[in-house]
Amino acid sequence: MSSAITRAAGPAAGTRDDESRRAARRRATRRSQLAAFGFIAPVVVYIAVFFLYPIIRTGQLSLLDYDFQSYFSGEAPFIGLDNYAAIFANPVFTMVIRNTIVFTLVSLVFQYVIGLALAVFFSRRFPLSAVFRGLILIPWLLPVVVSATTWRWMLYKDYGLFNTLLGTDVAWLADPSWSLWGVILANIWLGIPFNLVLLYGGLQAIPGTLYEAAALDGAGAWHRFRHITWPLLRPVTAVTVLLGLIYTIKAFDIVWVITEGGPVDSSQTLATWSYKLSFEGGTEQSLSLGATVATLLFLVALVFGLIYIRSARKEVTG
Amino acid sequence: MKQRRWTLAAALAVPTLLLATACSAGDDGETATPDGEAGATTLTLWDGWTQYNTGSSPYESLIATCEAETGITIERTVSESIGDTFTQAAGTGDTPDLVIMDNPNVTQFAETGILVDNATSGIDTSEMMANIVASGEYEGATYGAPVGSNTLALYYNKDLLDAAGITPPTSWAELVDAAAALTDPATSTYGLAFSARPDQEGSFQFLPFFWGGGAELTDIASPEAIEALTLWVDLVKDGYASQENVTLNQQEIRDQFTAGHAAMMVNGTWQLNTLDEAGINYGVVPIPAKDGGEAPSPLGGEFIIPVQNGDEAKIETAGTFVNCFVNRDNLSEWLNGQTYISPYRDQADEQAATDERLAPWVAAVAAARSRTEDLGSTFPTVATKLGEALSGAVSGQSDPSSALSAAAAAVQ
Numbered sequence: 001m002s003s004a005i006t007r008a009a010g011p012a013a014g015t016r017d018d019e020s021r022r023a024a025r026r027r028a029t030r031r032s033q034l035a036a037f038g039f040i041a042p043v044v045v046y047i048a049v050f051f052l053y054p055i056i057r058t059g060q061l062s063l064l065d066y067d068f069q070s071y072f073s074g075e076a077p078f079i080g081l082d083n084y085a086a087i088f089a090n091p092v093f094t095m096v097i098r099n100t101i102v103f104t105l106v107s108l109v110f111q112y113v114i115g116l117a118l119a120v121f122f123s124r125r126f127p128l129s130a131v132f133r134g135l136i137l138i139p140w141l142l143p144v145v146v147s148a149t150t151w152r153w154m155l156y157k158d159y160g161l162f163n164t165l166l167g168t169d170v171a172w173l174a175d176p177s178w179s180l181w182g183v184i185l186a187n188i189w190l191g192i193p194f195n196l197v198l199l200y201g202g203l204q205a206i207p208g209t210l211y212e213a214a215a216l217d218g219a220g221a222w223h224r225f226r227h228i229t230w231p232l233l234r235p236v237t238a239v240t241v242l243l244g245l246i247y248t249i250k251a252f253d254i255v256w257v258i259t260e261g262g263p264v265d266s267s268q269t270l271a272t273w274s275y276k277l278s279f280e281g282g283t284e285q286s287l288s289l290g291a292t293v294a295t296l297l298f299l300v301a302l303v304f305g306l307i308y309i310r311s312a313r314k315e316v317t318g
Numbered sequence: 319m320k321q322r323r324w325t326l327a328a329a330l331a332v333p334t335l336l337l338a339t340a341c342s343a344g345d346d347g348e349t350a351t352p353d354g355e356a357g358a359t360t361l362t363l364w365d366g367w368t369q370y371n372t373g374s375s376p377y378e379s380l381i382a383t384c385e386a387e388t389g390i391t392i393e394r395t396v397s398e399s400i401g402d403t404f405t406q407a408a409g410t411g412d413t414p415d416l417v418i419m420d421n422p423n424v425t426q427f428a429e430t431g432i433l434v435d436n437a438t439s440g441i442d443t444s445e446m447m448a449n450i451v452a453s454g455e456y457e458g459a460t461y462g463a464p465v466g467s468n469t470l471a472l473y474y475n476k477d478l479l480d481a482a483g484i485t486p487p488t489s490w491a492e493l494v495d496a497a498a499a500l501t502d503p504a505t506s507t508y509g510l511a512f513s514a515r516p517d518q519e520g521s522f523q524f525l526p527f528f529w530g531g532g533a534e535l536t537d538i539a540s541p542e543a544i545e546a547l548t549l550w551v552d553l554v555k556d557g558y559a560s561q562e563n564v565t566l567n568q569q570e571i572r573d574q575f576t577a578g579h580a581a582m583m584v585n586g587t588w589q590l591n592t593l594d595e596a597g598i599n600y601g602v603v604p605i606p607a608k609d610g611g612e613a614p615s616p617l618g619g620e621f622i623i624p625v626q627n628g629d630e631a632k633i634e635t636a637g638t639f640v641n642c643f644v645n646r647d648n649l650s651e652w653l654n655g656q657t658y659i660s661p662y663r664d665q666a667d668e669q670a671a672t673d674e675r676l677a678p679w680v681a682a683v684a685a686a687r688s689r690t691e692d693l694g695s696t697f698p699t700v701a702t703k704l705g706e707a708l709s710g711a712v713s714g715q716s717d718p719s720s721a722l723s724a725a726a727a728a729v730q
Contacts, residue, residue, distance in 0.1 A: 072430035
């Protein structure tokens with residue numbers, strides 16, 4: 001910007017003018033710098049107010065003793081890392097961690113595999129393919145509360161659709177050994193469109209000539225997928241899986257609407273546990289304990305976020 | 319040059335404007351000044367009755383009646399989980415002027431000082447039944463006024479019981495026998511339906527069995543308590559009640575009953591009108607105690623309470639509105655619509671005389687126990703732990719004894 005201004009100021013003419021011209025140029029530079037700050041200010045303010053402040057405040061809350069009484073008095077003493085010790089010592093902690101890992105990994109694997117299969121399927125043009133592709137996006141368009149409530153009904157033990165279709169008698173949501181799987185099932189369905197859209201876009205970017213050349217060389221469908229689609233799709237795969245991971249690990253609404261983390265915490269993940277600790281449990285509720293879990297969740301998501309940024313940067317430079 | 323100056327001005331102006339609008343938006347939310355003619359007062363009211371958001375419910379017309387009578391304008395906000403919402407709002411200092419909350423939560427909030435007692439607000443509950451007002455008492459002061467009461471009883475499907483040749487049970491043994499005889503897996507009909515959710519709703523439903531077995535809230539892991547929970551667990555284990563009960567709330571339990579999937583159910587007064595609309599042939603009896611007789615039921619119902627905001631004039635206005643709200647004549651349409659029992663003795667008797675459906679309930683409410691009389695402000699915590707314990711036992715996660723011991727240890 002400053003070079004543009006210098007050029008616009010034109011060549012110097014005469015020594016006496018030099019001094020004032022230099023001063024004018026300095027003023028112009030300063031003004032253009034100000035303008036530059038002005039332009040980035042909205043972004044900086046936005047990030048500070050809506051991202052930085054909540055994160056810092058959550059971290060700060062996790063170091064205080066903010067209990068039910070504190071909501072009303074506003075007083076919460078500093079207790080250091082006691083909340084973290086309490087969370088790690090909580091009998092539910094290991095189960096919540098295990099649930100979160102199972103929920104995230106199983107959801108991701110199935111979302112990706114099914115999403116990829118559908119993307120490959122839809123990359124061939126056939127009558128009504130656009131219509132069907134549009135229909136598959138429906139999970140994305142529906143509010144999660146609506147679809148999750150429907151899933152709840154479908155998973156009911158006594159007259160739910162699932163038991164009727166499968167001929168089983170499983171209490172998908174009421175049996176502690178099944179409830180997490182009931183929620184995972186719904187979440188896989190919810191995540192397929194996201195994977196489909198990204199992977200479909202990735203497939204479109206692979207030049208068709210590669211497939212033609214491979215076909216001429218006698219490569220079958222599997223070899224074309226294995227040696228052309230898969231390697232060329234890898235960057236998109238990385239982005240899809242990493243973003244999916246970040247979305248899934250923090251998934252709240254789908255779990256909360258279907259089971260509220262229950263029965264007896266059997267489908268509790270870090271996100272729902274954080275909410276439960278913060279706002280449920282009568283006078284025992286503690287915003288600090290909730291914030292502690294939220295902070296742990298944030299740290300996990302941050303690590304994967306950084307991996308994502310690094311992989312994205314590598315893609316640009318390399 | 320001129321153009322550049324304009325760009326600079328624009329670049330600086332945009333964020334400033336954004337900030338300015340952000341601030342002014344915040345101010346509006348804080349003060350919420352009424353923009354009608356001078357003298358008109360606006361009060362904000364929060365309640366949890368999402369089902370009464372139709373524009374024509376008795377609840378909304380009760381508000382309208384008192385708006386007309388007192389000249390106060392009510393801005394109503396509905397939230398399904400009003401207790402949570404209210405707590406969260408208190409954290410940000412954005413509370414309403416009036417709140418309607420479930421009676422067992424009153425002491426918990428009164429303890430924090432967020433509610434205004436009746437001596438300050440001028441609410442008059444002197445003519446109401448003492449056991450009903452008792453739910454709103456904390457350390458000698460009364461907070462707000464009850465808007466009507468309910469309690470639990472045993473509903474039964476007359477057609478199904480007649481077909482099986484069974485009379486309504488009067489003891490636990492009879493209850494189990496009846497449930498067994500009425501269960502029919504072929505039509506997915508269960509003998510008995512109850513809500514065993516891991517929260518206060520579950521423990522509310524459990525209390526008639528808990529008290530009916532001789533247990534007390536001061537010791538939730540007593541042998542009597544374990545026996546009561548074992549009754550529920552065995553009903554589910556033997557297939558006379560659904561395991562799904564751990565996820566169903568009382569409305570969903572009612573739906574099971576009206577759909578013919580449950581021959582008997584534990585439910586409250588407020589379901590009467592819906593059941594009549596569904597056209598189901600039902601009867602109501604008290605929930606039996608263990609060895610026969612009537613089990614004490616928990617007193618349900620809500621209180622309308624002014625919220626502390628430091629503005630004396632506003633609190634007084636809120637008190638005026640509440641006095642209008644719980645006035646006998648104004649209440650009656652709402653009570654009939656909700657099938658709640660009046661907090662006034664004479665009006666309750668009148669309800670029993672004019673609507674025979676309500677007669678057993680009027681007696682039940684008069685004998686019902688306040689949930690907070692033993693424990694005060696710690697009741698919600700105990701109730702939540704008790705709910706988690708019974709949900710864990712009913713779902714098969716743990717046995718009744720260890721579930722209750724864990725809950726008792728957690729509330730110590």
